[in-house]
Amino acid sequence: MVSGAQFELAPDKSGCARLRAYIIGDYGSGDAWQAKVAEAMTLLARDEPPDLVLGTGDCIYLAGDDLLTGAPSAEMLSERFDTYYQDLAASFFQCLGNHDLIDVFGGDPAPMIAHTYQSRIWRMPSSSYSIRVLPPWVAVHVLNSNVFGFDGTFAEGEHFSVREMERELDAATEYFSGFQGLKILVGHHPVFTAGKRTYRYRGDGEIRCMRRLREMIDGTGVHFYLSGHEHHQSHTTGPACEHIVQGCGGAGAKQNPRHSRRMNGTRLSDKIFRFQQVMSGFAVLDMDQHLYVRVRFIGIPAHVPADQFRVIYEYDWSGLDEIGDRSLRPCRQTNDNLRRRHSG
Numbered sequence: 001m002v003s004g005a006q007f008e009l010a011p012d013k014s015g016c017a018r019l020r021a022y023i024i025g026d027y028g029s030g031d032a033w034q035a036k037v038a039e040a041m042t043l044l045a046r047d048e049p050p051d052l053v054l055g056t057g058d059c060i061y062l063a064g065d066d067l068l069t070g071a072p073s074a075e076m077l078s079e080r081f082d083t084y085y086q087d088l089a090a091s092f093f094q095c096l097g098n099h100d101l102i103d104v105f106g107g108d109p110a111p112m113i114a115h116t117y118q119s120r121i122w123r124m125p126s127s128s129y130s131i132r133v134l135p136p137w138v139a140v141h142v143l144n145s146n147v148f149g150f151d152g153t154f155a156e157g158e159h160f161s162v163r164e165m166e167r168e169l170d171a172a173t174e175y176f177s178g179f180q181g182l183k184i185l186v187g188h189h190p191v192f193t194a195g196k197r198t199y200r201y202r203g204d205g206e207i208r209c210m211r212r213l214r215e216m217i218d219g220t221g222v223h224f225y226l227s228g229h230e231h232h233q234s235h236t237t238g239p240a241c242e243h244i245v246q247g248c249g250g251a252g253a254k255q256n257p258r259h260s261r262r263m264n265g266t267r268l269s270d271k272i273f274r275f276q277q278v279m280s281g282f283a284v285l286d287m288d289q290h291l292y293v294r295v296r297f298i299g300i301p302a303h304v305p306a307d308q309f310r311v312i313y314e315y316d317w318s319g320l321d322e323i324g325d326r327s328l329r330p331c332r333q334t335n336d337n338l339r340r341r342h343s344g
């Protein structure tokens with residue numbers, strides 16, 4: 001599959017001074033949880049419509065514990081994905097997760113790529129790609145994180161490939177090289193986590209198999225890395241990048257008995273753990289040409305209808321010089337409580 005493909009089949013936003021993206025991941029459960037988050041997105045969009053949606057992977061899961069019968073096809077995505085989000089009428093720029101790519105489609109992304117040209121909302125022109133319909137002050141690249149590994153640890157076992165990983169790293173590095181605006185990277189597997197996987201990696205909050213990605217992020221000056229995989233909503237400030245995990249788009253309700261959740265475990269010398277909560281929902285990312293950025297996490301408590309969604313976390317940056325460790329300057333800390341609202 002071609003890395004770094006360009007994609008222009010989407011509404012042209014290149015002249016926009018402001019941009020709003022919804023971020024959602026782990027959202028293909030095909031049940032009431034997915035439907036409720038989708039409904040909340042549609043309701044919010046009446047007042048705050050998104051220009052685009054950035055998907056952080058696992059867009060479709062196996063239904064229940066049953067293996068699929070028959071050949072999986074792009075038509076399945078019409079039923080299991082488009083149905084939920086067509087009222088939103090926004091382009092969903094998708095990335096490959098492990099459940100959709102491996103469990104549902106047996107490691108072949110072709111049906112998901114093909115659906116791009118059949119769906120009104122689904123957009124995945126390649127395993128990795130950059131979005132070319134954006135304003136000149138922001139760059140977004142989507143990569144395939146399933147092929148990553150480091151020091152004997154792997155994102156997805158047999159899908160680890162040194163060659164493919166290097167291609168992903170090279171494509172993203174080339175795309176961001178020399179760009180002076182806001183750099184946003186999207187993948188499925190997080191670099192930092194406060195979720196259950198921190199337990200596997202000795203509780204230090206770094207997912208070791210993604211070390212090469214972490215190095216690329218720091219080296220190329222990526223400002224935001226958006227991921228999923230962990231079924232929580234979290235924000236962690238790395239040395240030079242803000243890490244947003246959105247994995248509660250419908251798959252966050254069930255505990256995995258093999259890997260119980262651990263709610264903390266970060267090492268402050270490497271990162272600043274700012275927020276984590278397990279609650280169905282998604283995020284809203286507002287950006288403008290002056291490189292002001294605001295992120296809001298939208299949560300829907302269990303046992304309430306979708307219209308009772310609420311902001312459970314909010315943070316903003318008034319420029320790129322506030323990203324990463326630079327947010328720790330004493331003057332920035334003084335204003336922290338004024339700029340951040342956290343309820344729930």
Ligand SMILES: [Fe+2]
Nearest residue numbers: 058097098229
């Ligand atoms: Fe996943």
